[in-house]
Amino acid sequence: MYFGVQYYPEQWPESRWPIDAAMMQRAGVNTVRMGEFAWSAYEPREGQIDFRWMDRAIQLLNEHGIRVIMCTCSRTPPPWVFKKYPGVANTRFDGHVNRYGQRYTVGLAHPEFIALAERIDRAVIEHFAGHPGIIGWQVDNEVGGFNDCYCERCLRTFQDYLRDKYGTVERLNQSWGEHFWSFHFSDFDEVPLPANNPQLGLEYRRFMSHLNVAFTRWRSELIHQLDPGKFVTTNFQSFTIKHTDYFKMAEVIDLPGMNHYPPRSPELILDYYRGAKGKMIVLEQLSRLAFCDTGEGWMRLWAYRALAHGACGTIFFRWRTARYGQEQHADGILPHAGQENRRYRELARMGAELKTMGERIDATHVEARVALLMGYESRWAMEAGLDLPDMQGHLDVIRFHEDLLRKNVTTDALDPHGDLSHYQLVIAPRLWLVDEGIAANLRAFVERGGVLCLTAASGVVDEFNKSFDTPRPGPLAEIAGVEISDLSPLEKPVRLSSAVLPALEGAQATVMADEMHPTTAKVLARYASGWRKGLPVLTENRWHGGRVFYLGTVLEGAALSALVGYLLRVAGVQPVLETPPGVRAYQRVGEAERLLFLINENEEPRSLVLPEGWRDAFTGMPVEVVEIGGVDVRILSQSDFQVQ
Template sequence: MKFGVQYYPSHWPESQWAADIAKMKEVGVKFVRMGDLSWSAFEPAPGEFDFSWMERAIAMMGDAGIKTILCTCSRTPPPWLYRKHPEILPKDQNGVTRYQDGRYAVAMSHPVFQREALRIDQAMVDYFAGNENIISWQIDNEIGCHNDCYGDHSMSQFHAYLKEKYKSPNALNEAWGEHFWAFQIQEFEDVPRPFENPHIQLEYRRFLSSLNVDFGRSRYRMMKAADPDKPVTTNFQNLYWDHTDYHALSNEIDVNGMNHYPARTPELALDCLRGDKGEVWVLEQQSHLAAIDSPTGWTRLWAWMAIAHGASALIFFRWRQCRYGCEQFGDGLLPHSNREGRLFKEFAKMGAELEVLADVIEPTKPDSKVALTYSYESRWAVKASVYGEEIDPVYEAVDLHKSLAKVVTSVDCLDPRADLSKYRLVIAPRLWLIDDAVANNLRSFVEAGGTLCLTAGSGIVDEVGKCFAEPRPGKLCDLAGIWCSDFVGTKGLELVLESEVDTRLSGLRASVAADEINIDGAEVVAKHGNGWRKGLPAITRNRVGKGQVIYVGVRLDTSEMLPLISWLTEEAGIEQEFDRVEGVTVYERVCDDYRLLFLLNWTDEAKAMSIGSGWADAASGEAVGEEVEIGATDMRVLKR
């Protein structure tokens, strides 16, 4: 278990480093993450490299028993590079050049940026390769953030990308639809910048994502060539960002990394960004955010929540608040004055706890029977449509996940093309875009005995964003046993469901969006109970092979998800193991020899919860009764 902090040696006098390191050692810090955003310090003038100050910092950390995760830095160039090559600045869709005073103001496709970025990264990797105090490499920071570009070089590469994918203009015309609004290209260069055409928008987003993935792949190969025995990671961002397909980027690194700022990103992020690797390194764990007031004890609970979801590294961002720049009022365990306050004391307490528990936690991972499938392509295709942001599948996924967390103790969140064979229940919220690989994967899962739940707005378009000729949900129409004649936004309307199959589904309210469902072999589980839809199907079930497909043709309101989830898990044969207590979240990690139960109490009063027999306190080894108490704003880790 890697417990530590982000540290920026270049932000502080070198005379202060020793005192910082001594205090880190006192509170159990064993790892630091350093190096990102440091190009101007590594190369203060063109061709004049100075890595010695970082080498000294790494050595001082190492002497104190603190190992380094070292980040490359090329996506934040120094001012002198912009002065020499202003053409590397990205342009927006209107051709306006972005200012350089923020982070990541680079056109990833520009050959000058690519050359210069490769130069600094190669120099850095070559210099530090083999350093025994470096335990891992990190590829830059937040790859993909803020570096979208629509300039001439980006468009030229986009046209080359289209040529490689579609081979001929006629193939592209056929795929995207000939002659609509007089669209029929003769040359790939005829494809304009993306504005309204949904096919161009979708494909350009894929192209931009591919640039970010290619950047990660090239750095991974560079790091492995120079330092083959060290794992490579990078940090994925807030769940709501969709600039990069993190499923694809995950394939280019050894360990998934992520930022965890729970005050502004949902808990689902921990499962989604963990992906199918079973563990995740939290490379930025929230300490403090400007303008967000976190209650006493929550900084520690948020960090324990990350561990309960499978984190095997927890690096708090950051050691001390910066005194200047855009983040001078932001993150930091210590304030500018260096005085130890509430947040630092919570951090120190957690460090002491991990001294005892880290070895117990390390062999375990979440073991889920339920998976959510999460598709970046569906998000991109929805946003390119006339419906836009409002029906982005991520919001429904978040609501479903919140309710799942009240029923099961772990959930996986995967690409819909991933191996689903271990799960009993797979929920695919608004799988707007479906290709052959996705359809075949879901079909195999159901036929083998799985329960698949699709939601309103599934199977609308194919891989290029073109509506299916067959009825919706497209390639899954026969699997679902229904066909949908319309999908509409219902914002401002309240739909109410009725069910004779399960009373929990009666009275549920829905809004935002709904399908007009026609039965073609499925049975009706719930109907609409009001308005012109009264009596029409709202939720259906179709038995296929050894499994079944449940189609939820409405966007249930956030508060109405739990009854649906309770019914779905029962349908899939998943029993709720613990009787939940309001305000306490419950998680499990397992290994071959034992299970760990994490109980987190988010309220300001002690709570008692029944957990059954056989559990012991994971720290002390003392047996606990069938009912266990969790202190106010506190947590317990139990072992069986």
């Protein structure tokens, strides 16, 4: 179990380092992450590279039993780079060239940057390769953040990317559609920068993501070549950030990493970034935020939440609050003065707990029978083609996930191309883009007897962001047993009626509405007011061995909860445990035992009766009624169980 902090020795006097290392050791820290912004300290002047200070920092930490995740650093160059090589800077969509002073403002496709970045990153990797105190590597920090570029050189690189992908300009024209507003190309060199065209906008976003993944791949491959046996990771940003297809980026690293700042990210992020690999590490775990009143216990609670969702480690950001710079009043375990405080005591409490529990947690994993699907391409396509913020698909995914959390149902979150063979229930909200691979994947899942739920605005466009010339949901219409003739935003809620789901009687449809026409599906609920009165809003279709539900609107609150509960019953999925409001139950399963994490998000204590067989994970004593303090965590263990 990796437990630690982000440390910046280059920002503090070397005389302070021994104090920090000793304090970390007392708190149970076994891992630090370092170096992602260290280029200016390694190479203050061009060609004058000095790693000796970092060598001393690593040695000191190792002497205190602390291992290092070393970062490459090239996406935040020092000032001399921008002065001597101004071509490294990227360009905003409005044509403004970014000046030095912010991080990440470089063009990943610019030849000057590529040469300089590969030189410094290779130097870092070659120097530290083979160091026994370095356990793994992180590729830079938040790769893709602020790297979008709209300069003429990136346009030419984009045009070359299109040549490689499409082969001929005729194929591009056919794929994107021709002659709308004279949008037709006789040569790839005529393709412009994106400007409100859905097909061009989606493809340019793919191109930018491709650059970010390629940047990460080059460094990951070099690390594996020069320092074999060490894992490679990088940190995925907030859930609302979508500059990069993180599912594709996960394919070029060993261990997906992530930022975990609960006040500004939904809990879904933990399952989404765990993804198909089934594991992840939190490389930036919240300690505090300037805009957030983080009281006693919450820092530890949020870190345990990450472990309960499958993390193999949590690295708090950062060890000590910066005394200067853009994050001067932001994150930090220690305050500016560097003394022990309540956050340090929370860190030490968790460190002591993980000395007992760390290896046992590592021996378990998350096991889900429900999957939520949401791909980046669908998010990009909808934004490029229908930029209505309230209708964006990730909002519905969050709604479903939060209800599953309240029900204590373990859930995976995947790209819609992912392997679905392990699941009983798959929910695919707002699956705007459906290509042949996605359609085949969902058909196969339903054929095997799975239960699938689609929602409004699904199956609208193909992989090029071009609308289907068959009724929606396009290639999913047959399995859904419905055809959709229109999609409209709802200016105000519309009342529903249902004899099948009593909880939907009088409930309200919100945000949007599909105009649905069943072909083979059975109607479960209808609109009960407005011009849509009597039209279907929820259907069920039995197809081969499985069942497909189609919800043609957005449900919230009790109505959504009723639908999710119905889907779980149909699919035969059971919750981990029934708990009082504000108490969440999570489960990790291993060969020798399963662990139950009970997290109380209430300020007051809560208690609940447990099924037979659970023991306190620390003492081994049987527990029938568990008491959980306010803003606290209890971990229970069970060894006599059947793995499903």
